[in-house]
Amino acid sequence: MMKKTFRTLLFAAASLCCLTASAEKYKVIIPFGEDEEGAMAYMVNFDTGDKIDSVIVADKAAVFTGEIDEPVVARVLVDGQRVGTFILESGTIGYNHEHGAFGSMLNDRLKAISDSVGAIAGKFRGAATDAEREAIYAGYQKYIDSQIAENLDSPIAYYLFIQDAGSLEPAEFEAALKKYPALASYQRVGKIKESHARRQATSPGNMFADFEVEYQGKTYRLSDYVAKGRYVLVDYWASWCGPCLRQLPVLKELYSEYKDKGLDVLGVAVWDQPADTEAAIVSHELPWPCIINAGNVPTDLYGINGIPCIILYGPDGKILVRDKQGDELKAAVREFMDKK
Numbered sequence: 001m002m003k004k005t006f007r008t009l010l011f012a013a014a015s016l017c018c019l020t021a022s023a024e025k026y027k028v029i030i031p032f033g034e035d036e037e038g039a040m041a042y043m044v045n046f047d048t049g050d051k052i053d054s055v056i057v058a059d060k061a062a063v064f065t066g067e068i069d070e071p072v073v074a075r076v077l078v079d080g081q082r083v084g085t086f087i088l089e090s091g092t093i094g095y096n097h098e099h100g101a102f103g104s105m106l107n108d109r110l111k112a113i114s115d116s117v118g119a120i121a122g123k124f125r126g127a128a129t130d131a132e133r134e135a136i137y138a139g140y141q142k143y144i145d146s147q148i149a150e151n152l153d154s155p156i157a158y159y160l161f162i163q164d165a166g167s168l169e170p171a172e173f174e175a176a177l178k179k180y181p182a183l184a185s186y187q188r189v190g191k192i193k194e195s196h197a198r199r200q201a202t203s204p205g206n207m208f209a210d211f212e213v214e215y216q217g218k219t220y221r222l223s224d225y226v227a228k229g230r231y232v233l234v235d236y237w238a239s240w241c242g243p244c245l246r247q248l249p250v251l252k253e254l255y256s257e258y259k260d261k262g263l264d265v266l267g268v269a270v271w272d273q274p275a276d277t278e279a280a281i282v283s284h285e286l287p288w289p290c291i292i293n294a295g296n297v298p299t300d301l302y303g304i305n306g307i308p309c310i311i312l313y314g315p316d317g318k319i320l321v322r323d324k325q326g327d328e329l330k331a332a333v334r335e336f337m338d339k340k
Helices: 002-016 105-126 130-150 155-165 170-179 181-185 187-201 242-261 274-283 297-302 326-338
Strands: 024-031 040-045 051-056 061-068 072-078 081-088 091-096 100-102 212-215 218-221 231-237 263-269 309-313 319-322
Touching: 024 081, 040 061, 051 061, 061 072, 072 155, 081 091, 081 100, 081 105, 081 155, 100 105, 105 130, 105 155, 130 155, 155 170, 155 181, 155 187, 170 181, 170 187, 181 187, 187 297, 231 242, 231 297, 231 326, 242 263, 242 326, 263 274, 297 309, 309 326, 319 326
Parallel strands: 024 091, 231 263
Antiparallel strands: 024 061, 040 051, 040 072, 072 081, 091 100, 212 218, 231 309, 309 319
């Protein structure tokens, strides 16, 4: 629990630094370096992904001008990379890649919230005991809750809510929505709700959900490996994911210990470039097969919001263990393998 709350708090502190505000006629100035000169910059709706505007980076800046009916959370993308997230409303909005956006009422309000969250995160890092960290995190939750309540008339409330929503357990998420029902209209909130339903449908005790992936002219299915009479530990991972890489020694240990006793391991590369996946397989000397180029197919199906997600399937395809890592994963797998 403490690991999750720590990640949530630090992510919120970093994310809130990158927000801004604007309304009616807007002008947004995003600075860039020489490497981005001539590239196309897109401004999209953070919630829906719909394009709002696009310009070519010139004179080391992307300058968006136009009109907006009401404030929305927006994001700028260049070459597929997320550059900055902010609230789009009327006025001239500047952007600093280190400190976020500035130049409007909502922007200043959000900056104040960001500074407060940053201060809380600093206290969290410096806490000496779990009890202190729990108390600090409880204070953080109370503060964010108060800011959501105070800003329900602006996109600030939605943005603050969505930062933590993905890490909430389904019951916690539903309780939060009951408290702030207006936020249920946002697409990202609806997707989290759908994800919780899919996660519940693929929780331990349920049969596996099959999927197929096309790669290099061939079709690969989870059912090619699962429900074949052996236990299968499936690692949904990506080459760029640090936590995923830190679980590889755990998987190797379990594979070495039980491969001759009925356990297989399968990698499923999600949210990754095939070339990067293949390079990681070689560099980390992974001895098990891997389904490459799975994208978001399995993550959507299984309601996976973060990786790694490691699932143990039984010989008949029933899901036995899910969402455990490290020593907890080893203990759970050994419990099934040692009683065979």
